[in-house]
Amino acid sequence: MKAMFRKNPLLTAGLIILILVILLAVLVPVFSPYSYQAQDVDRQNLSSSVSHIFGTDKFGRDIFVRVWYGTRISLLVGLGSTAICGLFGILYGSAAGYAGGKTDLILMRLADIIDAIPSLLYVILITLALGANVGSILLGICISGWIDLARIVRGEVMRLKTREYCIAARMTGATAGRILRRYILPNGAGPVIVNITFMVPKAIFTEAFLSFVGAGISAPAASLGTLIQDARSQMLVYPAQILYPILILCILLLSMNLIGAGVEAGENQSEARMFISFSQGKGYRG
Amino acid sequence: MPKYIGKRILISVLSLFMLVTAGFFLTRMMPGSPFQSGNVSEDILKSIEKEYGLDRPVLKQYQVYLKNLLRGDLGVSLKKPDVTVVEVIIRAVPSTAILGLLAILTASVLGTVFGIWQASSKNKVVRGGIFFGAILGTGIPNFVIALLLILLFGVKLKLFPIAGLTDSRNYVLPVLSLAAYPTAVITRLVQNTFCREMEKDYVVMARAKGLGYRRTILTHVLKNAWIPVLNYLGPAAAFLLTGSFAVESIFTIPGLGREFVNSIGNRDYTLILGLTVFMGIVVIGINLLTDLLTAWLDPRVRRTFL
Numbered sequence: 001m002k003a004m005f006r007k008n009p010l011l012t013a014g015l016i017i018l019i020l021v022i023l024l025a026v027l028v029p030v031f032s033p034y035s036y037q038a039q040d041v042d043r044q045n046l047s048s049s050v051s052h053i054f055g056t057d058k059f060g061r062d063i064f065v066r067v068w069y070g071t072r073i074s075l076l077v078g079l080g081s082t083a084i085c086g087l088f089g090i091l092y093g094s095a096a097g098y099a100g101g102k103t104d105l106i107l108m109r110l111a112d113i114i115d116a117i118p119s120l121l122y123v124i125l126i127t128l129a130l131g132a133n134v135g136s137i138l139l140g141i142c143i144s145g146w147i148d149l150a151r152i153v154r155g156e157v158m159r160l161k162t163r164e165y166c167i168a169a170r171m172t173g174a175t176a177g178r179i180l181r182r183y184i185l186p187n188g189a190g191p192v193i194v195n196i197t198f199m200v201p202k203a204i205f206t207e208a209f210l211s212f213v214g215a216g217i218s219a220p221a222a223s224l225g226t227l228i229q230d231a232r233s234q235m236l237v238y239p240a241q242i243l244y245p246i247l248i249l250c251i252l253l254l255s256m257n258l259i260g261a262g263v264e265a266g267e268n269q270s271e272a273r274m275f276i277s278f279s280q281g282k283g284y285r286g
Numbered sequence: 287m288p289k290y291i292g293k294r295i296l297i298s299v300l301s302l303f304m305l306v307t308a309g310f311f312l313t314r315m316m317p318g319s320p321f322q323s324g325n326v327s328e329d330i331l332k333s334i335e336k337e338y339g340l341d342r343p344v345l346k347q348y349q350v351y352l353k354n355l356l357r358g359d360l361g362v363s364l365k366k367p368d369v370t371v372v373e374v375i376i377r378a379v380p381s382t383a384i385l386g387l388l389a390i391l392t393a394s395v396l397g398t399v400f401g402i403w404q405a406s407s408k409n410k411v412v413r414g415g416i417f418f419g420a421i422l423g424t425g426i427p428n429f430v431i432a433l434l435l436i437l438l439f440g441v442k443l444k445l446f447p448i449a450g451l452t453d454s455r456n457y458v459l460p461v462l463s464l465a466a467y468p469t470a471v472i473t474r475l476v477q478n479t480f481c482r483e484m485e486k487d488y489v490v491m492a493r494a495k496g497l498g499y500r501r502t503i504l505t506h507v508l509k510n511a512w513i514p515v516l517n518y519l520g521p522a523a524a525f526l527l528t529g530s531f532a533v534e535s536i537f538t539i540p541g542l543g544r545e546f547v548n549s550i551g552n553r554d555y556t557l558i559l560g561l562t563v564f565m566g567i568v569v570i571g572i573n574l575l576t577d578l579l580t581a582w583l584d585p586r587v588r589r590t591f592l
Binding site: 112114116120122126128130131209212214228232235239242246249253254261 | 304313437558569
């Protein structure tokens, strides 16, 4: 374990940052004396101080609490949608890949049909129709969020299902589900895990984007996107109010992307060194 | 090839049909009547709804919408009844198209240069720098980049204007904020395929017969390294269109994205649906074109497509 982290600085750095962010998002709203929605007319637009670490917004709400409260929503959407899309994508891809033939054809064409349309359009329509809450955002993301994963899983299943050990397992009478679970998926886990890791930041981005264009979580609850949008009206006067949520959002997304890059690099160990992308510069000019 | 083209077109038509259907019923499900505003009496509300055909059964309305759509009629804006949705689109398309083209052009050039640079550099700092630059580019949302660019170049340094589209300097910041993500993606794509191609026999052959490094890349490797980039143009179009929502609102550019965000704010359902359908057509069309182009360039693609 220790060796793994030493060998993979990307993954380690990403995980440490992410754990810090999660801790703050869970603990700050619990221990802070301020609530995310309590307004205070005497304390509007304060700059940061000991009592208000990030200052206050135009309604006198404490930005520090609101930012971490927003991070909670981001994390909820990111992890929730990843769990749903991940499970569905694996099931769908396994079914298509293992069945093969006509079933595979129909299932994958269906995925193509859904995939041809930018998912943000669906998400926006759904949040407008079903109300701006975490549930409808999750639903919107999950409509097309599983497709890339399903394609990858299908490819892996197709590649592995004709291997000798799978044929042997079938000859001993193992069911399709057991073969998939015990023999195929563990061997094809690499690319699947990489894809799942990148789902989280994508979903967090979608949620922030939605809130930013005005189709996401509505007031007084605030996600990071809403906070950025709210602070935009007085961005030129109080740039700090917009920079804090931006900073946290970027840290969150970057930590996830670092983890993804780290997992990806770890998967491509065949390159014999970490940092695929570093080591691949082999000085071809030579 | 004709069989492949037929299948791709069928899938595209089905996608579009699904988008129109889902979009239509979702907009009908949206809460509240667009005409509701405190002082309108029941009778007037009823008569307006009748005029727009909103009192008929939903399935009937759906039929009418489909029929009109085939004739290229997307209805009228509910908030501004004197403009049709098509007029709004025609007025908004040029700015969005110019921005998008400039952004994808910037991204293609920068991405190719960075990708090859990262792959062929012996300098660890250069490789690491481009690698982390690409992580930043894929990680930071475009609206955040746009806001940061405004704060830095527009407000602090006062180098570029931050709103409108009056002269060419107005394009710099929006194009940069839109191009950041595609640049990062293309960098990674080019770098990956470049490394793979460089190991192949034809490169060894070209080098062995005495072709210079630059000439080898330009005449042989780039052609192959560009195929994944071509494939990416479809998703890039989708990204640029949806990315324009935020970037155009931030820089107050009168394009499709800003119209869309405004129509969300106004709950102008026909406009929302019309713009969605139009953007769906554009993205599906570009996806279809790039897919056909790749299949034409690389026969392996169409053979593996079931």
